[in-house]
Amino acid sequence: MSSITLRGLTKRFGAVAAVRELDLEIQEGELVTLLGPSGCGKTTTLRLIAGLEVPDAGEVLFSGRPVTALPPERRNVGIVFQNYALFPHMTVWQNVAFGLEMRRESPRLIRDRVAAILDRVQLHGLEHRYPRQLSGGQQQRVALARALVMNPAVLLLDEPLANLDARLREDMRFYIRQLQREVGITTVYVTHDQAEAMVLADRIALMRDGRLQQIGPPEEIYRRPTNAWVAEFVGLSNFIPGRVAGRENGLLVVRTAAGTFTCAGEAEAGRDVLICVRPEALRFDETHPNQLRGTVRERVYLGNLVDYRVEAPGGLQLRVQADPSRAVAPGRAVNLSFDPSAAWAVHAREA
């Protein structure tokens, strides 16, 4: 097992920079998800760590040891590809044994290790099937077993659940999380699905246009996004534009068209900011100090909650998600309030 350090990593494809001066530190045994929209450079980053791509600049280190110049077979990484990349001409057993055979391990050790890992991923009894005789979830587990049987220093997963149906995907999230904890292996997991990232990650690294936007635990990413883009990409968010008037009790005071609000955040007075308020943080009552009035325009029933569009002063369109037990009819004027600590100011214009 090792830690992973990326230093100033840059990769260009022709004129396009897929990854730009990326710095990232991943601890031993940690599971970090690289999250971002397609084309943000997350897969390229994974391939750079794997050694499947050579960086134009920067370094990759495993436990402080530079591996930038090493080909993939000498990095001791386990890779699970998006489409699993199982060898179609080999049985489950042969697929899993392949790496150990390449390492010229003894037949006895190969037999024991393959049997043990197949037990662990619950594929016992399917050893002699070919990949196309397996379901998607089973193929996924063969791919995991094939990577893990090598006892790799680092496990790299590239959207491993993208090809599974929704139900199975959810099960596999927890399964992979549990397996990773049991094995205790340093893992980098690429996904564009924020729910997946939330469930799995110790820390989420958010990427956009080849750059790191924010890295932190899921809760921090959700509650304290560093910019409006992060807030918008992870979950739903309302943005109330305003200008910082000053500071009070450690909170920012922001003047907006809908009133003056206090919220958490870092910004100097006079700065234009956006207050991020999650739809579930807005409430139809006056319990919190930040209060505003609005008119309900639309109501959508979602089962576990009701999604409202509320029009507030200054042309502000707010989304409110509330408990279905107390329905508010469209057209009604309502009082809304939100907790200052549940709101977070980010700079209006991105730096």
Place this chain on the structure above:
Amino acid sequence: MASTEGILRAGVRAAPRRGLPPWLLIAPTLLLLAVFFLVPYVNMVRMSLLVKPAVGAYEPEFTLANYARALLDPFHWRVMYRTFWLAGLTTALTLLIAYPVAYHLSYAPRRRRRWLLMLLISPLLVSLVVRGFAWMILLGRVGLVNLAVQRLTGHELVLIGTPTAIVIGLVHVYVPFMALAIAGALQNIPPDLIQAARSLGASPWAAFRRVVWPLSLPGVQAGTLLVFVLAVSSYVIPILLGASNVLVMPMLIVQTLLDAFNWPLGSALSMVFFGLTAAVVALYLRLLARGMPWTRA
């Protein structure tokens, strides 16, 4: 899958029954095959069982004598053996030359691939006879190859009229067919598989041997089959480059039919030759299938 099928079936059932029955679409093809393939073939089978009189083509009297003569004459077996041996050698050499070409073609950048593909098939634009003559000039007594060999070793090399010249000519003609068949299979191999093999510790050579080669076998099968069948029945190249010195089955059959004017024996030889070719191909396919167990699973 099942539901898709259900929908399709339902769609077919719902379609109004009108217009022409679907088999009518292939009727012209069937008719063409029947007239120009099936009828002559059946006729040939019939002819192979008829008596050859001293004068004339055949008499409507059934006999197995033609088959006896075709099978019992050791001369026929020598020609048969030579024909299969030359075709087999041609196939093996073509595979050896075409595989790297196909490999290069499959992994070349798209632009370059288009150019290479055009280069590869450009010989097919030239008539087989012209290519045969070109090789006659190159391999002749005062041809480029011989002059070079003479300059280097002082010995004269006899090529025209030997099996070597025939194999050279056949390999040249069939390399594009083999390369295209193999390239098709290679391009179907996802690059991820090679990367997965590499990440599991396989050297480039090991990744080729354990992953690329087995997965390209369907293409190798198609290519070798195509080339073998074409080579075994080739006529023009053996005549031109063998200078009628090296007798192969198609030449022997044509000679028997036209020169000896023995239609019954020629037909019998054709049948025996066809049967043996089919048997060799069947055996080859069976052996190859044993090497690709995953295709049957």
